[in-house]
Amino acid sequence: MSSCEFESLEKCLESHLPEAELTEVKHILFGKETKKLDLPSCALEAASERDFELKGYRFEAVQEQLRQPRRIRVGLIQHRIVLPTDAPILDQINAMHTRVGEIVEVAAMCGVNVVCFQETWTMPFAFCTREKEPWTEFAESAEEGNTTRFCQELAKKYNMVVVSPILEREELHGTLWNTAVVISNSGNVLGKSRKTHIPRIGDFNESTYYMEGNTGHTVFQTQFGKIAVNICYGRHHPLNWFMYSMNGAEIIFNPSATVGALSEPMWPIEARNAAIANHCFTCAINRVGTVTHHDFGHFYGSSYVAAPDGSRTPGLSRTRDGLLVVEMDLNLNRQISDKWSFKMTGRYAEYAEELTKAVRHDFKPNIMKE
Numbered sequence: 001m002s003s004c005e006f007e008s009l010e011k012c013l014e015s016h017l018p019e020a021e022l023t024e025v026k027h028i029l030f031g032k033e034t035k036k037l038d039l040p041s042c043a044l045e046a047a048s049e050r051d052f053e054l055k056g057y058r059f060e061a062v063q064e065q066l067r068q069p070r071r072i073r074v075g076l077i078q079h080r081i082v083l084p085t086d087a088p089i090l091d092q093i094n095a096m097h098t099r100v101g102e103i104v105e106v107a108a109m110c111g112v113n114v115v116c117f118q119e120t121w122t123m124p125f126a127f128c129t130r131e132k133e134p135w136t137e138f139a140e141s142a143e144e145g146n147t148t149r150f151c152q153e154l155a156k157k158y159n160m161v162v163v164s165p166i167l168e169r170e171e172l173h174g175t176l177w178n179t180a181v182v183i184s185n186s187g188n189v190l191g192k193s194r195k196t197h198i199p200r201i202g203d204f205n206e207s208t209y210y211m212e213g214n215t216g217h218t219v220f221q222t223q224f225g226k227i228a229v230n231i232c233y234g235r236h237h238p239l240n241w242f243m244y245s246m247n248g249a250e251i252i253f254n255p256s257a258t259v260g261a262l263s264e265p266m267w268p269i270e271a272r273n274a275a276i277a278n279h280c281f282t283c284a285i286n287r288v289g290t291v292t293h294h295d296f297g298h299f300y301g302s303s304y305v306a307a308p309d310g311s312r313t314p315g316l317s318r319t320r321d322g323l324l325v326v327e328m329d330l331n332l333n334r335q336i337s338d339k340w341s342f343k344m345t346g347r348y349a350e351y352a353e354e355l356t357k358a359v360r361h362d363f364k365p366n367i368m369k370e
């Protein structure tokens, strides 16, 4: 069996392990069990008709005396490209809108409040080719582009916050960026968050296409909680997650595009560790499919959500389009912070002082020698 035919770790364990061992293995691998969500039958039927995987899980928190639960639902969407990469650009974008639109409709049936799509969701992952044309034509204005207009309609129609990661073209200076547009459930553009770190690994030749983000570590206050977006390669940088958390993020989305041979062993760890270290929820989303115009590898999906107590949902499929619906009580963040106190015990002033010295060209490492 080739790597791109392997459906998921969870399915493999379920089909090969006896029940009792399976429970123990899952506990060790995934932490406290996430309960399955009862999803409406109309949603399950629609997902099956539209040929995508639909999974739902719930993270619980203790009922407090002074605060009401803050239960919300997030939706993570992973998908392959719809049309071949040599189809006309506008047809490719429109086909992707149609596909994601039909998945968002199901997210609405499941009561999703905040939905996030994968990195540069309207386009094939073309940066690996090194060709500029026609791929730069997929870039759009974050505020005025067709994709943002499309998402604004979805947001209003379904009363849903939409996080839409696109290739952004800023017309004024002709600059391209890798940007997540955050659209409020009112339909207004709340703002945008540009990818902080650009990969310099293998065929991820992204630095020739767009610039390092300049929007800092913005957090968006939505009706359903404070959210932030750490795009793809930023997940390898613990300080990047940390800065979103320092600005108050309760949920950090990580829309990604990454392939198996490169990053799969790291995938289940990085966003999960960020949830633990920062007392917040993290949502890791990866596309599926194989880019055929370039020998690049298989995008392995496996989108999942991690909670501050170290537990996580099972991943979506490695091969199929999918929607992961996750209910979370945001009160869990403070409950875990009170228990473990990582943020409270962090020696930030000390780190800041040492870091300020460490980034200087004349820095002398603090090493004792005999």
Ligand SMILES: NC(=O)NCCC(=O)O
Residues within 6 Å of the ligand: 119, 199, 204, 232, 233, 234, 256, 257, 258, 259, 262, 263
């Ligand atoms: N899109 C992107 O940044 N990919 C880089 C590879 C990775 O971070 O796994």
